Every structure is written in structure tokens, then in C-alpha cells.
Amino acid sequence: MTPSPASAPLLALDGLRKVFPGGAVAVDDVSLTVGEGETLAVVGESGCGKTTLTRLLLRLLEPTSGTVRFEGRDLTALAPGRLRDVRARMQVVLQDPYSSMNPRMRVVDIVGEPLVTHDPQARGRRNRARTAERVGELLESVGLDAAMRDRYPHEFSGGQRQRISIARAIALHPRLVVLDEPTSALDVSVQARVLDLLAELQQRLGLTYVFVSHNLAVVRQVADRVAVMRGGRLVELGGAAQVFTEPAHPYTRQLLDAVPVPDPRAARRGRTATEAAG
Amino acid sequence: MTQPRPNTPHSPAASAPPGHSDPLLEIRGLSVDFVLESSVVHAVRGVDLRVGAGETLAVVGESGSGKSATALSVLRLNPQPPCVYAAGEIRFDGQDLLRAGERELGRVRGAGVAMVFQDPMTSLDPLQRVGPQVAEALRHHRGTSRGQARTAALAALEEVGIPEPERRYRQFPHELSGGLRQRVMIAAALVVRPRVLIADEPTTALDVTVQRQILDLLVDLQRRHGMAVVLITHDLGVVAETADRVAVMHRGEVVETGSVLDVFDRPADDYTRRLLAATPRLETV
Numbered sequence: 001m002t003p004s005p006a007s008a009p010l011l012a013l014d015g016l017r018k019v020f021p022g023g024a025v026a027v028d029d030v031s032l033t034v035g036e037g038e039t040l041a042v043v044g045e046s047g048c049g050k051t052t053l054t055r056l057l058l059r060l061l062e063p064t065s066g067t068v069r070f071e072g073r074d075l076t077a078l079a080p081g082r083l084r085d086v087r088a089r090m091q092v093v094l095q096d097p098y099s100s101m102n103p104r105m106r107v108v109d110i111v112g113e114p115l116v117t118h119d120p121q122a123r124g125r126r127n128r129a130r131t132a133e134r135v136g137e138l139l140e141s142v143g144l145d146a147a148m149r150d151r152y153p154h155e156f157s158g159g160q161r162q163r164i165s166i167a168r169a170i171a172l173h174p175r176l177v178v179l180d181e182p183t184s185a186l187d188v189s190v191q192a193r194v195l196d197l198l199a200e201l202q203q204r205l206g207l208t209y210v211f212v213s214h215n216l217a218v219v220r221q222v223a224d225r226v227a228v229m230r231g232g233r234l235v236e237l238g239g240a241a242q243v244f245t246e247p248a249h250p251y252t253r254q255l256l257d258a259v260p261v262p263d264p265r266a267a268r269r270g271r272t273a274t275e276a277a278g
Numbered sequence: 279m280t281q282p283r284p285n286t287p288h289s290p291a292a293s294a295p296p297g298h299s300d301p302l303l304e305i306r307g308l309s310v311d312f313v314l315e316s317s318v319v320h321a322v323r324g325v326d327l328r329v330g331a332g333e334t335l336a337v338v339g340e341s342g343s344g345k346s347a348t349a350l351s352v353l354r355l356n357p358q359p360p361c362v363y364a365a366g367e368i369r370f371d372g373q374d375l376l377r378a379g380e381r382e383l384g385r386v387r388g389a390g391v392a393m394v395f396q397d398p399m400t401s402l403d404p405l406q407r408v409g410p411q412v413a414e415a416l417r418h419h420r421g422t423s424r425g426q427a428r429t430a431a432l433a434a435l436e437e438v439g440i441p442e443p444e445r446r447y448r449q450f451p452h453e454l455s456g457g458l459r460q461r462v463m464i465a466a467a468l469v470v471r472p473r474v475l476i477a478d479e480p481t482t483a484l485d486v487t488v489q490r491q492i493l494d495l496l497v498d499l500q501r502r503h504g505m506a507v508v509l510i511t512h513d514l515g516v517v518a519e520t521a522d523r524v525a526v527m528h529r530g531e532v533v534e535t536g537s538v539l540d541v542f543d544r545p546a547d548d549y550t551r552r553l554l555a556a557t558p559r560l561e562t563v
Binding site for chain 1: 340341456485486487488489490493512513514515516517518519538539542552553554555556557558559560561
């Protein structure tokens with residue numbers, strides 16, 4: 001998880017701005033870079049623009065102004081055909097994998113879909129067995145059983161479904177994976193295992209993560225650097241240790257203070273202190 | 279304030295912590311089944327819980343642990359069918375709520391036990407202004423006059439920290455933020471001065487800074503009114519910050535119960551230990 005500052009950043013956003021019809025400014029002049037192999041967390045409360053930011057950097061939305069550079073190329077200026085090539089190397093995992101899976105497709109087709117879309121050799125009946133085999137490998141790499149490829153999404157638990165969507169995301173050997181609240185719908189014990197899996201895959205495959213979350217305790221665990229957003233703007237950007245221990249912006253401090261601490265003694269100390277002050 | 283009511287029907291069981299008052303609400307051996315077409319789900323299996331006046335009991339567990347089904351059982355709010363209250367009793371104010379008639383249960387719902395849910399948008403009527411919805415509980419359960427109910431509702435909105443209560447009173451639910459809507463729900467629960475407040479994941483749908491405000495509000499209101507609070511949550515942080523005692527539920531059973539300090543310091547059950555270990559923390563070790 002060590003960033004390599006020497007090389008050019010894998011992803012660079014510059015002056016990114018998105019104004020929706022009607023005048024709502026969802027993302028306002030955001031500039032940041034993400035280095036190869038690092039995890040940048042984007043945190044903020046609902047409506048802060050973090051989801052819009054991910055849609056912009058994946059170029060699922062057109063920015064009003066500003067640029068998104070991935071592997072040194074400006075995505076906003078890329079022709080559709082070239083964009084498709086680039087998209088193989090930037091993938092996304094969403095909060096609720098169930099809503100992004102066709103319930104009538106078997107896992108082999110869900111995970112195999114990007115292979116078939118991007119690789120002509122994976123198409124056709126003759127290559128079906130090969131695709132199925134590759135899907136089996138992918139399922140095993142996310143801690144599932146290869147035989148599960150013949151099942152349907154509803155046969156899986158929430159944690160297993162998130163593993164399936166991770167398998168699909170890594171099918172094309174991406175360099176960047178955008179994780180948009182990947183564990184927010186999961187129980188805490190399941191969340192812990194999915195986070196472990198994400199860390200292991202990052203190590204093994206040299207992935208770069210943009211990790212969007214409202215959960216600061218989770219971010220503390222996974223992030224190398226943290227970007228704090230509020231009202232579409234980037235209010236703070238820094239190394240995780242620094243942001244969590246010495247936040248520069250009062251809003252970051254406010255966010256951190258609001259997190260319920262799973263330590264009853266600390267909680268009681270805090271309350272007594274507040275009452276003494278008030 | 280925490281004086282036990284003289285007519286409390288049961289003396290505390292031998293396992294009650296020393297010095298603890300009689301429970302205001304006591305659940306004994308509760309089993310709840312959901313009878314489906316081809317199977318029966320034993321959602322709650324022999325659960326014992328108790329909470330005294332002025333005390334906050336947190337019921338913590340993951341999805342499917344039976345914590346919400348337990349909470350909903352108190353006012354018999356689980357949908358019947360498919361729900362069947364298979365065994366046990368729920369003692370409040372000298373009666374067993376599982377066997378109480380609809381009239382008595384209505385009285386308890388109106389004045390004895392109030393509930394706050396996760397998503398206020400689904401419990402508020404979207405077509406009605408919020409103020410009258412807060413006042414309605416009083417009119418319905420107490421027969422309070424329109425004018426007096428309005429005054430009491432305005433006072434309740436103010437008490438839960440809603441700015442400009444006069445203006446908010448006339449607004450519709452969609453005109454309020456999530457945090458304000460949850461405050462309205464809390465006002466609606468408190469306007470009848472319940473002795474027990476059951477809050478089922480009251481802050482789960484809220485942003486963290488708003489969650490902080492609502493938790494502080496609940497703690498403050500509880501202290502002011504000496505209510506018994508049952509807080510259903512999946513978040514051990516919320517437990518640590520609000521509860522006196524905690525019951526950990528797993529697969530329909532209470533696997534561990536005790537004071538918050540004891541359970542966090544010395545978890546006796548393996549599942550509790552795993553839950554604590556899996557909870558991400560802000561401070562790194």
C-alpha cells in the first residue's frame with residue numbers, strides 16, 4: 001500500500017466542476033491526484049458530492065469544466081472507442097451489488113460479462129468453457145467456490161454478492177478500482193472480511209483504490225490518504241495519519257468528533273467533559 | 279425517580295444486578311416465529327430482557343439476530359401473519375402485553391411505551407403537516423382538545439431542539455431534513471410522556487454529525503424524564519456512548535448481557551468477542 005511518489009500519478013483531477021441542470025453545484029473545483037498502488041479515501045456526508053466525483057472520474061458523467069487524467073491521458077477529450085479501452089483498466093464496485101446484478105443471469109455470466117465485452121477471444125460458444133474457467137479462478141481469488149458460478153445472485157448473502165462484484169471488477173486486470181461505499185450495506189463481521197479481501201487483492205494485484213465512504217472508522221483502516229468533501233468542495237486532503245490525528249479543517253474535526261467510539265470509558269469521559277464545559 | 283412501582287408483579291430474578299430497581303419492562307422467554315409457506319423461521323428464541331426506569335438497555339446484533347423482532351414484539355407490531363408469538367411473556371405495568379386485549383394494548387401504545395424507528399419518512403404521513411401528526415397521539419390517546427394538543431406538540435418540537443417550531447409545525451415531512459424528521463418522530467413519541475421508549479436503529483439512516491446530535495438528544499431526554507430506553511442498534515459505538523447495559527443478540531438468542539463496561543472489558547461470549555474485534559476504530563493500535 002505504499003504510494004510511489006516518483007512516478008506520475010495514475011489519476012489526476014484538475015479543477016473538476018459539475019453543475020447539474022437547475023444550477024446545483026455538485027462538485028466545485030476539485031483537484032487531486034492518486035498514485036499507483038495507493039488508497040485514496042473520499043469522505044463526507046450525504047450530498048457532499050463524493051458520489052458525483054466518482055461518476056466524473058469514471059467519466060460516467062460529463063464535467064462542466066476541468067479535466068480527468070488517467071494514465072496521463074485526458075479522459076474528457078478521449079474518443080468513445082479509446083475510452084472503452086481505458087474503461088477496462090478502471091472499474092467500480094458499488095454499495096449494493098444486488099441492484100447492479102441482473103437477477104436472471106448466472107454468476108458465470110455476471111462475472112464473465114466484462115471478459116466477453118472487452119476480449120473478442122472470450123466470445124462465442126467455443127470459448128464459453130474458457131470463460132467459465134476464468135470466472136471460476138476469479139471466484140476463488142475472492143474467496144468463493146468456483147462451482148458457485150452456476151448459481152443466481154439471490155442465492156448469495158450480501159457479503160458473497162459483494163465478493164462477486166469484486167470478482168467482476170478485477171476480471172480485466174484493472175489498475176484503478178473505485179469502491180463506492182463497498183461495505184456500507186454489510187454487517188460489521190462481514191465488512192471486516194471484505195476489507196481484508198480488498199487489502200489482499202491490492203497487495204497481490206498492485207491495485208489503486210479510490211475508496212468512497214461515510215464511515216470514518218473504516219477509512220482509518222484502509223486509507224493512505226484522505227480527501228474530505230463538503231458542499232462539493234475539497235476541504236482537506238492529506239495523509240491518513242495526519243488527517244485523523246491533526247485535522248487541519250474544523251469540519252474534519254467535527255466529523256471525527258461525531259463518530260461514536262466503541263469504548264464505554266472514552267465515551268463517558270467525553271460526556272463528563274462536555275457537561276463540565278457546558 | 280427510579281422508584282419501582284408498588285404493583286410490579288414480579289420480583290427481579292436472582293440474576294439481577296445488586297442494587298438494581300425492579301424492571302419497568304420485562305421480557306421473559308420470548309419466542310417469535312415467522313411461519314412461511316414452506317418453512318418456519320425461529321426469529322427470536324427464548325429471549326429474556328429487562329429494563330428499569332432511568333436505564334438505557336442496548337440490544338445489539340447483526341442483521342437477522344432477532345433484535346428488531348424482539349423490539350416490535352413489545353407492542354405486538356410484528357406483522358401477523360406471518361408472525362406468531364410462540365412463547366414467553368412481556369410484562370409492563372402489571373400486565374402481559376403478549377396477551378393483553380387490543381384496548382389495553384392501545385392504552386400502552388398511547389402512553390406507556392413509545393417507539394422510534396430508523397426511517398422517519400416511512401412512519402410519517404407524507405400528506406399531513408408534521409405538527410398535527412405530533413399532536414395526534416395526544417388527541418387520540420388522551421382525548422386532549424385540539425388547542426391543548428397543539429400547544430403540547432409545539433412544546434415537544436421545541437424540546438427536541440427543532441428551531442422555529444411554529445414554522446416547522448406547518449411543514450410537510452419532505453420539507454424537513456432527515457435529522458429534523460427524526461426529531462419530529464422523537465417529539466411524537468415523547469409528547470405522551472411514555473415510561474418506556476424503544477428506539478429501533480434511530481440514527482442508522484443519518485449522517486454522522488446528525489447522528490451525534492440525535493444520540494445526545496436521546497441521552498438528554500432520558501435523563502430529564504427518567505424513561506427506560508431500549509435502544510436497538512448494530513453499532514457498538516452507539517452502545518458504548520449511550521447504554522448502561524447491553525444485551526448481545528445472535529441468531530435469535532441473547533448470547534450475553536451485562537453492564538456496558540463489563541461486556542466491553544471482559545466479553546464472556548465468543549460471538550461478542552468477534553463482534554468487538556470486527557468493529558473498526560478511529561484510533562489505531
